[in-house]
Amino acid sequence: MKINFGGVKEEIVTRGEFPLKKAKSVLKNEKISVLGYGIQGGAQAQNMRDQGFDVVVAELEGTNNYKKALKEGWVPGKTLLSLEDAAEQGTILQFLLQDAGQKATWPMVKPHLHPGDALYFSHGFSVVYGDQTGVIPPKDIDVILVAPKGSGTSVRRNFLAGDGINSSMAVYQDYTGKAWDRAKAVGIAIGSGYMFPTTFEKEVWSDLTGERGVLMGCLAGSWRPNTPN
Secondary structure, three states: OOEOOOEEEEEEEOOOOOOOOHHHHHHHOOOOEEEEEOOOHHHHHHHHHHHOOOOEEOOOOOOOHHHHHHHHHOOOOOOOOOOHHHHOOOOEEEEEOHHHHHHHHHHHHHHHOOOOOOEEEEEOHHHHOOOHOOOOOOOOOOOEEEOOOHHHHHHHHHHHHHOOOOEEEEEEEEEOOOHHHHHHHHHOOOEEEEEEOOOHHHHHHHHHHHHHHHHHHHHHHHHHOOOOO
């Protein structure tokens, strides 16, 4: 569908147009490996599991996130794996570590990407600045992005409430010819309601400007508690 935003018509993908049944059809032969059980990874993984997708998660044993994954029902050796094991099993690798973690672990992940796999992000920083991070995807895979417009806490809370969270989505590399369908399907799987097509570059620039520059920088820096005259 198209929505008019101040005179600009944008193409929007909704759950009505791309329902859960279609998402399951697109991903019926896919195993989704969530690399990093942080605030986004945990929320997205649980939403996909709850909707019946084939999901495993990766987290470093002994960490707080590992303990959280245990409490939330992931089983060591079966659905809770090491980074390398999860990466090897998956056909869609959700690279959801923080930017610094992606840079540090990329040499461990890259050898487990096979032709036709998909590498998924929820923030495009590592790819857009690949000359600095070293995260340069192989040419024989799809590279996709779904970026929820809220924290992982909101992603999970909205899902449990029966609502969807808005997300932007993008394709950086379409090797298989089905990258857009994969992105849409995973977007639905993680609980998106409306999905707005964008590019990796625009997602990064909007995040750096709006979230990190304004919300975490300008507003915080300009706020002052009320003081008596």
